[in-house]
Amino acid sequence: MMKRMSLIVLSVAALTACGEKAQMLGTKNDATAYSGATNAFVEPGWTAGDKNSWEQHLRARAQYGQNDNTRAP
């Protein structure tokens, strides 16, 4: 009887570690850039959450703002 009891106690003690939360290091999940920002500085002309719309907007912005060869005579 004592042997069985001590075995149960030992098993319970050994299994308590299984209920502990993992302590692994890791990074948080970051929201995608195309999902938009929650402030008043968001540029108009694209739809938050629509990846294609965001990509096209940035492409157009890069061409307009940075490719001066297409703008200069």
Added chain:
Amino acid sequence: MARMKFICDAERCIECNGCVTACKNEHEVPWGVNRRRVVTLNDGVPGEKSISVACMHCSDAPCMAVCPVNCFYKTDEGVVLHDKDICIGCGYCSYACPFGAPQFPSQGTFGVRGKMDKCTFCAGGPEANGSQAEFEKYGRNRLAEGKLPACAEMCSTKALLAGDGDVVADIFRSRVVKRNKGAEVWGWGTAYGSKQAGQAPAKVEGVKK
């Protein structure tokens, strides 16, 4: 979209430090921390070249490889970011980075070194996009606002290009063709593993010339 990249056109950079100022202003970066800086080679010698340097968001980022607490992560657009809640400020990334990008604020008590700070490609950090918490830790998240990095958008001579790798490479290529010189893309080979103009061709064994 391919991935986000920086190009600094050394033929155009005039060392005005507009990119440095734009970055510091946009993100309210503290004293002693320069996420971006301008380096001039052969300063004062005719033919000097200046280049604007910051984190290049490498394809195979060495900072990510050496970080002992795994605080770095890469976004879908290839932007290398880090989590300041995990960073312990050990400085390993600073030794590993070929561009000297990681910065460490030292305004703590007795000048103690703080958590690492670096260019985020104006993409913020793990906090909610555009939130105050994100701004205080990492600066503004311009990508989520539908904008490109402030340094490149403020560049007066458009020497610094930022954006989708395909787009900025096309812009740079058209310039090189037009001016017929200056095809060297500083730092691209180191950051993105691509062979660039001006480098000696790699020797291939077993090929007769």
